[in-house]
Amino acid sequence: MFRTVLLPVLWLAGASAAAQNPGAFTLRGQIVGPPVxxxxxxxxxxxxxxxxxxxxxxxxxxxxxxxxxxxxGRYDVVVKADGYETARQYVEVGNSLADSVGLAAAEAADPTALANAPPGVIGPIFVVLRRKSAIPGVESDAETEAAPAVIAELTQKYSRKLADEYAKALEFNRKGETGKALERMEFVVKQAADLPVVRNSLGVLYQKAGRRRDAEREYNAARKLNPQLTAALLNLGSLYLEEAEDSAALGPIATGRILDDALDVLEAAVKLQPDSALAHYLLGVANYQSSFDEEAEAGFKRAFELERMPPARLMLAHIYARQTKWTDALTQLDAYLKENPNSPDRAQVLEMRSKVVEDLQAGKK
Structure with a gap:
């Protein structure tokens, strides 16, 4: 997705105003994102x-x-909302908007509205909010662990400058400046397309930017270069799970195909690294979303055995609630609340617990 290029009329309208008064710009936008x-x-x-x-x-x-x-000038439009990841959209005011508002905004733009924009009015740009997922991220730890080796390899095989660009990309990513991180990582990949970890890192940034097909391409390129790179499999699996979550409105057939892809990739990750708690957890999520409760339960239990992952307890509670095993669900929820007293989702978990207690009591009548 996000491959349409903005119409040049955007730039012409803004440039005309800039020539008359460089401080007379108006920037318009809208918060979007399925299903925001x-x-x-x-x-x-x-x-x-x-x-x-x-x-x-x-x-x-x-x-x-x-x-x-x-x-x-150059700006970032930043939006923070409860339940969503921080959104940051790069924009250049008074420059070519084919580059400034990003390809994500371009795909969503209404050409008629853009063409009719008055002089000096930029946009609309579209800031995409993405829901915080119950799926833990896999990219940060992998990148942190691999960074020194990758920087050393880039320095030895290419140049210190390229290694510095890679380090800057990671730093921008850490700060949440995805657009700037993408620019530098794309530069690195053009010069060092044979390094699987770099391709995986670029995939992570594409995924954060909502460019799922580009992310998929980079994860698969990393897998092809190094079939033993578990991080690429896990990232690809998390991408499919995220996509399946957002495609629920398309119906069970479309969602099922995406989940099948997730299951294939994550089963391969578990075979490759059977002691990875995250691999078992993500496979459990794929099975849960596919309504394979027995397999999902086994995956979450194994993830918890390996690493005592708090989300695994919550997912077990969801499985038991779906199966109307209220006592088992309550046991998992109580354990989660005891083990994570300061969890940011405590209010939601307590609400779920109240509903489980109600159903349990109703079943006893």
């Missing part, structure tokens, strides 16, 4: 650099927002 329900008064921040805010505004009831009287 955006309420009014959601804060949107315009940053010149990380944590350097230059303007703030709020969305209306449809998720629309607007910044007025901004100068030409």
């Amino acid at each position: 329900q955006v309420s009014g008064n959601l804060e949107v921040v315009l940053e010149r650099s990380v944590d350097h805010s230059v303007a703030k505004t709020y969305t209306d009831s449809s998720g629309n927002f607007e910044f007025r009287n901004i100068e030409a």
Whole structure:
């Protein structure tokens, strides 16, 4: 996805205003993302650099927002919302918007609206919110562990400059500046396309940017270069699980095909690294979403045995609740709350526990 290029009329409208008054730009946008329900008064921040805010505004009831009287330059539009990952959309005001608003915004853009935009008005840009998933990320630890070796290999085989670009990409990624990280990682991959860990890292960034097919391509390239790279399999599996979660509205056939891909990849990961708690957990999620409860239960139990993963307890509770095994579900929820007293999802878990208790009591009547 995200492959359509913005119409040049965007740039022409903005450039005309810039020639008259470089500080007379208006930037318009909208919060989107399946299946986002955006309420009014959601804060949107315009940053010149990380944590350097230059303007703030709020969305209306449809998720629309607007910044007025901004100068030409490079900005990040940042949105934070409970239950969603922090969204950061790079934009250049007063420059070619084919590059500035990103390919994600381009695919969603309405060409008619863009063509009719008044002089000096940029956009609309689209900031994509992605739900926080119950699926733990796999890329951070793998990249942190591999970084020194990758930097050394890049320095030896290519140049210190290329190694520095890779390190900068990881740092931007750590700060949440996905657009800047992508720019540098793409540069590194062009020069060192034969390094599987680098291809995997690029896939991670594409996935964060919502460019799933590009991410899939890079994960598969990493697998082909190194069939023993478990991280690429796990990342690819998490990509399919994320996609299946967002495609529920397309119906069971479409979702089932995606889950089949996830199952194939994650079964391969478990065979490759049977002592990986994360591999067993993700395979458990794929089986759970496929309604293979017996296999899912085995995966979550194994993940917990290997690493005592808190999400595994919650998933076991969900399985037992779906099977109306209320006592077993309650046992898992109570254990989770005891072991994780300061968990950020404590309120939701307590709510689930209350419903389980109600069903348990109703079953005894």
